[in-house]
Amino acid sequence: CGLNNTALDILKQRGTQLIITTDCASSDVEQIHYANELGIQVIITDHHNPPHELPTAYAMVNPWRADATEDDQLFRPLSGAGMAFKLVQALYRTYKRPLEDEMDLLDLVAIGTIADIVPLIGENHILARLGMQKLNMTNKPGLQALMRKANLQPGRIRERDIAYGLAPRINAAGRMKDASIAFHLLTTESEEDAVNYVAQLEELNIARQQQTETLMRSVREEAQHHPHDSVILVSGDDWHEGILGLVAGKLVEEINKPVFVLSNDIQKRLSRGSARSQKGFNVIEALRNFSGHLERYGGHAQAAGFTIETASIQAFRQHLLEWQTTGNGAAVEDDIAASIEPVPLETVEEVVQVETVVEQATFVQKVDLVLHKTDLLNYAGYKKLRELSPFGASNPEPIFKMERARVIDRWASGMNRQNLRLKLAVADAKTGATTHVTGTLTRGAAQLETFERGSLVDVVFRIESSEDEIRREIWLKILDVQKSSVGV
Structure with a gap:
């Protein structure tokens, strides 16, 4: 995900002068330089760990910047949606918008916060709790139609209903076809259009489920060729890029090892990949220490995406195995959840x-x-x-x-x-x-x-x-x- 030059050309033709990103673009140095050449200003809102060289954006709202102050770092647990909401709050309050306008967005913030699997403590807990209250009485036609399709009843929506009912359907648009379908669903004021968008999302989500299971079989088979590797890297030609992260995450749960899944574009001789891991192996640091051989990369300690020349895959596999063997995999654990100790219930009698x-x-x-x-x-x-x-x-x-x-x-x-x-x-x-x-x-x-x-x-x-x-x-x-x- 992130910016790409083709999309920037299209936006320029439409007369776009400003782009505000959500949950991406901290690593898009070349793309934002190209946007500047086109006369398009870019404001980044993101929560991914950025590279050492920052993009020359008009502004970069990201608490993981190396120059972030102690106050800035307090926002590190926020989701991508949470960071975007912070920008909205600042704009609304600068222009004296009523508080109700902020509150009206909290149902969307809750969905983004829970779907992003960020720590549900502190401000994340507040945003999710208030947002779920808003979601349970939402008047947005798109969310109402989506809840009906997922057989969810307003007033009884819980966090797992978001994680397993609403979020997968919303995400199916970007994974399988075009994220604008989900955007139009969440912003439409027409009940008729909402029903149409939901029908499209349902079809895409079913296709996503089927293709995920098919790809899982291929990935499991490939992984069996490297049973003794401490880090699993598998690749295949023209695998659906939109579900690589899902498949990598599922395989991590099955084998309890870091997993890198790549799809090879034979014509371009490039491979795009998604990586997932558990505590003890820092994906973004492993990528950063191989960045000279990567076209682009970005993400978190336990989840990341990247692009690499297909010819470099075997060298990359060797790098990952050496990285794990030398113990570097656990270094610089930048996932905020890793440093948080669970708080016991006050009523605990015995653990x-x-x-x-x-x-x-x-x-x-x-x-x-x-x-x-x-x-x-x-x-x-x-x-x-x-x-x-x-x-x-x-x-x-x-x-x-x-x-x-x-x-x-x-x-x-x-x-x-x-x-x-x-x-x-x-x-x-x-x-x-x-x-x-x-x-x-x-x-x-x-x-x-x-x-x-x-x-x-x-x-x-x-x-x-x-x-x-x-x-x-x-x-x-x-x-x-x-x-x-x-x-x-």
Whole structure:
């Protein structure tokens, strides 16, 4: 993404005199120089780590600049949408626009903040929380039509609905065809046009899902050729560039290694790539230390994009492996989330670690609170937890554990009957009163016969609800369940 000379030529022909970027262009030194030659001024708003040589833009609103003051650096956690909103706030207040005009944009800011997976603490938490309140009562025809298509009900929109329902459909436009479709959807005042734009986005999103799965199969196959590499680099001819980042992110989750996915343009002899990693390997630093061989690059510590000559891919692979081996991969961790320690809940009674075995891979699941009382296992308790929302990066949903819950019933559920449903009876340690609650372990049906009726189990879970104020139901999203060993 970012600026390109072809687009600049088109904008010049249209009489454009000023470009304001959002979430890009900090690395577009050559493109902004070309814009200056065309007589177009550029204001950059971005939150990506810029190169040492800054573009000669009219202004660059980016708290990651090397010359950023301590006050400037306070804005580093903001998303790309958050940085653009800061410019809007400054303009609105300079020209004495009413506060309501700022507030009217917060639904869009919330979508951008949550979709960008930035730490949901501090100002990000405030923007997302206020924005979700605005979103749940939005009068924007585009958002209303989009929520209907995603089967979401205004008044009950939560952060996961944005992350998995709204944002993928909006992003599908730029990934698969033309981002202007999403722009027109979010700015139209016509309900009829909104329905038309949503139909286009839905079609593109379905195509995106299908092509992502197809490309995932190719990428997995390529990755198997390098099973012992500590950094995985895969490339293929004419892979869809709009989904490279999605595929790289999915593969990181599967193999727990940094992943670089490139699409080769045979005619231009160039390859465009997306990189994703986890803490411990700084993608942007790895690219910066190979920048002499890159056409362009930009991004964050754990996500970046770049362009390279196809002939240099093997040298780049060797650089990445050496970079990881020498320990440089973990250097200069500029992702703000990496330096943030989770803040414990004030009501935490006990923090434990539960070892869970899944497909012979052991991981440690952190539990925020072991429940000895059942006062949270009702709708009022759920609503109390939601006061901590929105949940996300650096502010995860609380995870609970119950011990010695009795299995009243269990059955398989879901489209392919692959989920495990449990009906549990839980005794309050203080009052002795019994509460009945139902929970679901996704893809857990294989354990159906493990938990007999009447047996005691320990359950790790989150509390869920449809937020129907009439039915006021809650259920458990089970993360792990094992036969109880407490008191046995």
